[in-house]
Amino acid sequence: MKRNLIDLSMFVAGLLLLVAVSSCSTSSGNTAGAEPAAAEVVTIASGNATTQNEYTAALEGKVNVEIRPQVEGYLEKVYVDEGAYVKAGQPLFKINDHPFREQLNNAKASLNAAEAAMANAQLEVDKLTPLVQNKVVSDVQLRAAQASYRVAKANAEQARATVGAAQINLGYTLISAPVSGYIGRLPKKQGALVSRADVEALTQLSDVHEVYAYFSLSENDFISFKAQYPGNSLEEKLKNLPPVSLLLADNNLYGETGKIDMIDGQFDKNTGAITLRAIFPNAQGLIRSGNTGKVRLSRTHESAILVPQSATVEIQDKVFVFAVDKGNKVSKQPIAVVGKSGNNYLVSEGLKAGDRIVYNGLDHLQEGAVIKPEAPKAAAQLSMKN
Structure with a gap:
């Protein structure tokens, strides 16, 4: 019986050793005899790309006029209502x-x-x-x-x-509209005493057949902005600027494109930014003074490196891709993203044309694993070679 117990103990020990060796082999990744896992792989190629930057803008009518009395007296008549559209020369108020x-x-x-x-x-x-x-x-x-x-x-x-x-x-005593536009609030009603010394105006009149969108660029953005367009002076560069778009407060794109026509003469000392102005047609009066929105600027990048967003993973505010070397081994590679073009990232550092990356299924990859490259099932939305 003692010999049988010894034989049984040796059998159990050998079995445990076999299980441990098998477990180690499994956890080590790809074994010598295992088939590498298939993964979609693309080869990076450079090409031209367009990125879009958005800047918060304040919208104002082309002309905003405060209507104030020039003489003192009682307001005898009010000919208009708040929000009404008036034409130049139309009577607005009558003072006794x-x-x-x-x-x-x-x-x-x-x-x-x-x-x-x-x-x-x-x-x-x-x-x-x-x-x-x-x-x-x-x-x-x-x-x-x-x-x-x-x-x-x-x-x-x-x-x-x-x-x-x-x-x-x-x-x-008869106050008429100096320009055509929309009437604002009417704080003074009929019978009120008005004078030139009043702090509050009778109303505000806005000519909004064209609207100005004021937005700001940081110093770095402004330097990049100037370098992108041809011209020896800012005036020449303004003439060469492409049309800009306007996103309204509900993130819907405004139906008309605009033109940047003014750059402020100096930077704001408090914000370190410079103000630009874009003008948009507004024949239908859809935009009023005081609206807000975003001016969208397009920028063309030549010989840019584009990477699909689906081929990246973000870890602790850094963006990575899984690069594939000549032996089909994957490694996590950080990249520097400088913008977006459609569903693609614009990359300045970390990749170059000819590099291969894993296009899909990044959640199942491990550092140093060997894969079997396959062509993507769906065409990538940029110029790349499989």
Whole structure:
């Protein structure tokens, strides 16, 4: 019995050793006799690509006018409603004009008196002139009469200017639209007392048949922006810029393209950014002043390295691909992503044309595993060779 127990112990020990060796062989990856796992592999090729960058923009009408009173008085009539579209010259507000009409009448009366005094002085000059020529009276009287005429003439001119000022003030009682556009809020209602010293305007009028989109570029983005387009000056570069697109607040693409027409003269010291302006047509009035959106700029990259996003994995804010060497062994390779073009990453470092990477099934790969390369089942969305 003792011998049988010894034989059984040796048998169990040998069995455990066999299991351990088998387990080690399995965990070591590909064994000498195992078939390598199949994986889709593509070869990187360089080509031209277009990336799109988006910048937050504030939208304003081409003309934004604050409508303010030029004279003080009670608001007698309000001819428009909030949000209404008005044409240039259309009446908006009427200030009580009775005091200003009386001022005008008073100024006209003063003018009539001044003109009468001037005419009387002219008669005195005309009467004394022949008498002086015939030496009937002294020329001193004539010179005094001529001086009186000049005084009367100056008084008449002053009275005429007063009439003009009164007419201007009377005209200010009817406030009309300086441009065509949309009326904003109306904080002052009929019967309110208004004056030039009011902090709040009567309303704001926005001409939005064209809208301006103001957005900012950082210093690095601006340097790259300038280097991309031909021209010896910023003015020449502006002429060569392609059209830009506008994303509205709901992320829908605006139906019209715009044109960058202005670059600010200096960088903002607080933000380190420079402001650009793009102009968009807005014939339908879909955009109003105060809207927000994003200006989308397209940029062309020549001889760019593109990698499908599906062929990458992100670990701790870094992007990796599984590179395949000549022996079909895979290794995790970090890449530097500088932009996106469609479903592809634009890569500046980590890969070059001719390198092979695993296209799909990255979750099942292990570092150093040997694979069997296969062509992708679906065509990659960039210029690559299988």
